[in-house]
Amino acid sequence: MTDTPQDSAFTLVVPSCDFYSDTWPYFFHFLFKYWPDIPAPIYLLSNHLSYDDPRVHTIKVGDDHQWGDNLRAALPQVPGDVLLMLLDDFFLNQPVITRDVLEAVQRFRQLGARYLGLDQFRKHGTPVPGTTWHAILPDPPCVGLNATMWSASQLQAVANAPGMNIWQAESRAKQLAREDHSGHYYIGPQGTPLLTYQESIKGLFWKPSTLDFFKRENVPLSASPRPCPPQGQDFVSKFIRSWKKRSFRNWLKKRSEKMTRDGITVVKPLD
Structure with missing residues (x-):
């Protein structure tokens, strides 16, 4: 990995918060498994915790507010004019072809692109x-936040509104694309995605498919107590999910208090 941003074609940004720090060992395990030669500096956005890996730079923004507020506070500290953003609960599940990513970055620059x-x-x-790229039209704009490439200025424009949760930030990204869709692209049906991933969490809980993914990958689910309750819409399933959500939030609060008491500020990788 290249540590000097000025020598890198892009910067990888992982927007997160301490509430999701239990996902970090898994995220980075799969990132480095499936993209071991990533040619870019990696920046993790957090509140007070950092991740114990010299390949990962942590930007701490202080107490958690909203997803967009954390991103807005961190972006001035992220180097580079082309940012590849991957959310913390999206785990790579197939090898990334670095050559293809670098070619995409080069085309992104040549087109004066703002989003891919x-x-x-x-x-x-x-x-x-x-x-195999397609230009995004104003309606409906195919713009999301899952696995994306941005010009730094466009991502800053998305984050430049206070009090946004992640869904509101995505809505803002779509609205900006409606207002001016120039420079916005997506990979069309004939193209090959540059990144593929396991979307791992829904409503605070591990998705059942994530547990299957961990099993296939032979990765023990030991670094996180995040539950995977019944997914049905019946009364019992909903009650269990509600109870587990409260329990998990209480666990997170106690965990944070204990880490503060013990002076622990670092999250360790998987063994």
Whole structure:
């Protein structure tokens, strides 16, 4: 990995918070397994905790507020003008071809792009000649936050509104694309996604498919007590989810208090 941002084609940004720090060992395990030669500095955004790996730079923004507020506070400290952003609960599940990513970054710059979705939208649009990229049209704009490439200025524009949770930040990104869709692209149906991933969490809980993924990967679920309750819509399933959500939030609070008492500020990688 290249440590000097000025020598790197892009910077990887992982927006997170201490509430999701139990995902970090898994996120980085799969990141380095499936992208061992990542040619970029990596910046994890957190509140007070850091991740114990010399390949990962942690930017601490202080007490948690909203997702957008954390991002807005951290971005001035993130170097580089092209930012590849991957959310903390999206675990890579297939090898990343570095050459393809670097070619995409080069094309991104040549086009003066502001946004690229790195996964694949299975819809037809306006193709960019000689590529599998499609230009995003104002309605509906295919803009999300899952696995994305941004110009630093466009991501700052998205974050430049106070009090946004992640869904509101995504809505703002869509609205900005409606107002000016120039420079916004996605990989069309004939293209190959640059990143593929296991979307691991829904409503605070591990998704059942995530537990299957861990099992296939032979990764023990020992670094996190995050539950995976019944998914049904019946009364009992909903009651269990509600109870487990309260229990998990209480556990997180006690964990934070204990780490503060013990002076622990670092999250360890998987054994």
